[in-house]
Amino acid sequence: MDVMSQLRRQLLEHTAFLRKEGFLDDQFEQLQKLQDENSPDFVVEVVSIFFEDSEKLLNNMAKALEQKIVDFKQVDAHVHQFKGSSASIGAMRVKNVCIEFRNYCEAQNVEECFRCMQKLQYEYVLLKNQLEYLFRVEQQIRAAGG
């Protein structure tokens, strides 16, 4: 099998893996469908914005939870935003942690909120690594003339 076919297979298999493991849902496929000649880097662009956004939000959440008196409304606002952006790119596992997180914000449970935030950070880093790998393979395909 030539390099191109191998790379393409890698891409397909990895995307299928991410779907199967629940990292990504349908919505990611919607993003891929929107990518065309007019916006050949659409997915990477949107996901890059997501990465930037997420890191800011995670920082803000951490700061808010570290306060002596925690402003749960504020924490919830950050989680709500994170939930929205993760849903928009199809980041299902991240989104689901956000949903759980919001429940604990409503219950004003600091410990559980902390736990959720850590879970969120973990899932986010996992996803980021997975997507960066995906994009690298895509780049290789393009470099090889695909």
Added chain:
Amino acid sequence: MGMATETQFHVLAVDDSLIDRKLIEKLLKTSSYQVTTVDSGTKALEFLGLHEDDQSNPNTSSVFPNNHQEVEVNLIITDYCMPGMTGYDLLRKIKESSSLRNIPVVIMSSENVPSRINRCLEEGAEEFFLKPVRLSDVNRLKPHIMKTKLKDHVIISTDQKQENEEEDDDDESGKPVLQSQEEHQQRQQQQHQQQQQQHHHQHSNSNKRKAMEEGLSPDRTRPRYNGVTTVV
């Protein structure tokens, strides 16, 4: 002369999330709309030429249909949850404005809250989309735009078309049909009444209730909730 089918319709998209703005912009452009995005209700009103203090003055509006110097907006699609002015607030301001109230407004939200949806529809929103918005949602926008466009064209071409179009009254397919202004208004009223009935009876089959459907309608095969309860 008839309708200019090459005309690109212009949609104003309002959302405080950058990702969602990028998404909606791409969805709309892919569907051949001209798009302007803004990140707040206030900026939306500014773009529309409506200032907070002079809502009822049509001269400040940049959307008067026959004014070819200004930018015409054919539809507004806005997020519900935004800091400051919510999508609902924006909807109200638009419907309260004599110059803007005819522009169809669609609301988007990441949360499926029936009371919220009802409120928006009752305030005059055409549709309520659950986020993330997809191409199939954007495909539903055309009829709402055509309804308004029809009004404009009917004013110009009533005399010519009246004879030809009488049989076409029964055409419910949603295709733009030129009617006399009277017939058109009757149809509008009929549709509006139907919509009101639907609101009261909460028919889940109504297009507008898309977000409220508990089960899956035949043409929607994707799972909406993935087994996780949405927190209100």
